[in-house]
Amino acid sequence: MKSDIIKQADSVIASTYSRFPLVLTKGRGSIVYDADGKKYIDFVAGIAVCNLGHAHPRIVEAIRKQAAVLFHVSNLYYTIPQVELAAKLVEKSFADRVFFCNSGAEANEAAIKLARKYFHDKGEPERNRIITMKKSFHGRTMGTLSATGQGKIRAGYEPMLDGFDFVPFNDIEALGNAITSKTCAVMLEPIQGEGGIRCPKEGYLESVRQLCNESGILLIFDEIQTGIGRTGKLFAYEHFNLTPDIMSLAKALGNGLPIGAMLASENIAEAFSPGAHASTFGGTPLVTAASLEVLKVMEEDNVIDRCKKTGDYFKEQLEKLKEQHSVIKDVRGVGLLLGMKLKIPGAPVVDQCMKRGFLINCIQEKILRFIPPLIIEKGDIDNLITCLDEIFSKDI
Numbered sequence: 308m309k310s311d312i313i314k315q316a317d318s319v320i321a322s323t324y325s326r327f328p329l330v331l332t333k334g335r336g337s338i339v340y341d342a343d344g345k346k347y348i349d350f351v352a353g354i355a356v357c358n359l360g361h362a363h364p365r366i367v368e369a370i371r372k373q374a375a376v377l378f379h380v381s382n383l384y385y386t387i388p389q390v391e392l393a394a395k396l397v398e399k400s401f402a403d404r405v406f407f408c409n410s411g412a413e414a415n416e417a418a419i420k421l422a423r424k425y426f427h428d429k430g431e432p433e434r435n436r437i438i439t440m441k442k443s444f445h446g447r448t449m450g451t452l453s454a455t456g457q458g459k460i461r462a463g464y465e466p467m468l469d470g471f472d473f474v475p476f477n478d479i480e481a482l483g484n485a486i487t488s489k490t491c492a493v494m495l496e497p498i499q500g501e502g503g504i505r506c507p508k509e510g511y512l513e514s515v516r517q518l519c520n521e522s523g524i525l526l527i528f529d530e531i532q533t534g535i536g537r538t539g540k541l542f543a544y545e546h547f548n549l550t551p552d553i554m555s556l557a558k559a560l561g562n563g564l565p566i567g568a569m570l571a572s573e574n575i576a577e578a579f580s581p582g583a584h585a586s587t588f589g590g591t592p593l594v595t596a597a598s599l600e601v602l603k604v605m606e607e608d609n610v611i612d613r614c615k616k617t618g619d620y621f622k623e624q625l626e627k628l629k630e631q632h633s634v635i636k637d638v639r640g641v642g643l644l645l646g647m648k649l650k651i652p653g654a655p656v657v658d659q660c661m662k663r664g665f666l667i668n669c670i671q672e673k674i675l676r677f678i679p680p681l682i683i684e685k686g687d688i689d690n691l692i693t694c695l696d697e698i699f700s701k702d703i
């Protein structure tokens with residue numbers, strides 16, 4: 308049955324993904340099961356999406372309840388869950404206004420459009436270029452791809468859209484030199500996710516904020532991967548002494564339902580006047596009811612504090628492992644956004660882990676990424692550490 312599904316998939320689905328030969332059929336908490344009933348501890352969580360784990364009873368119930376009442380009308384009308392979710396995000400963040408869409412790329416598209424529109428409305432339409440970072444990842448639409456600083460992702464889709472300039476992450480001097488009278492914003496991930504869990508140097512983000520202030524330009528944080536508790540704070544910017552002007556969210560916001568959001572301060576958000584931007588599905592009652600419940604559960608169950616503690620413990624264990632195995636180059640990350648750089652390719656380690664019942668993921672060829680549900684148990688971490696220890700000792 309499993310091989311039939313895989314065979315059929317390979318004949319009818321666009322081959323954009325190189326998938327593992329694994330058909331997943333159900334999940335609960337930090338566990339997923341494949342079609343043969345084999346159990347896996349999930350350290351991928353749908354790529355930092357299922358922060359409350361799989362089939363969380365309260366999220367399931369929120370979806371069930373809302374689906375039975377109303378799941379889509381149109382943004383021609385007001386709906387209650389959308390307003391409540393926006394109010395919650397505003398209450399919990401620097402922002403005053405929220406625009407809802409359906410994915411990370413769309414949230415970044417909204418951010419890019421808003422930054423340009425803001426200066427257009429101020430009578431400075433020539434201020435339309437955005438500085439982004441090398442090794443960044445902002446999405447796969449033509450706009451966000453053009454903003455993404457990774458050649459391998461852009462290859463084959465040229466010409467890129469104009470309007471983006473690139474500087475190395477963590478290089479404040481390069482950023483200072485790149486800002487011109489045509490720059491409208493700096494856009495970056497506070498911790499680069501797909502680029503390799505690359506953390507900002509002490510004081511870097513504060514200096515970026517200061518440079519933006521001095522130049523009168525906007526600071527956009529892409530918190531699609533870092534947001535919603537992943538780093539041990541609701542938003543990663545809270546680790547630093549600053550706030551951005553615009554922030555994009557997606558991934559864990561719906562714990563698996565597709566939702567994106569672009570948040571902004573009042574004076575900037577004003578540039579999005581009626582008709583300036585839109586999305587048919589953006590913020591449907593169904594997804595916003597689910598997202599609202601996600602934020603409530605995080606709050607009521609202290610999920611973010613727990614993530615911080617579990618993340619610190621996990622990182623310590625990974626560092627101990629590094630002491631024992633010279634093949635490990637470094638351990639990086641914050642909260643439960645953790646990475647381990649190897650001196651060898653990571654793919655065989657991922658395969659060995661899978662055989663032993665653990666899903667992990669490898670980025671940039673040599674970096675193992677650990678992004679489990681924030682509710683993962685210590686025991687599951689201990690078991691993964693034992694498994695990695697064995698693999699590094701015997702199998703690699």
Ligand SMILES: *Cc1c(COP(=O)(O)O)cnc(C)c1O
Nearest residue numbers: 410411412444445446500531532
């Ligand atoms: C995943 C991701 C995106 C793209 O999100 P999609 O929902 O896949 O469009 C953008 N930025 C960052 C930092 C991401 O991690």
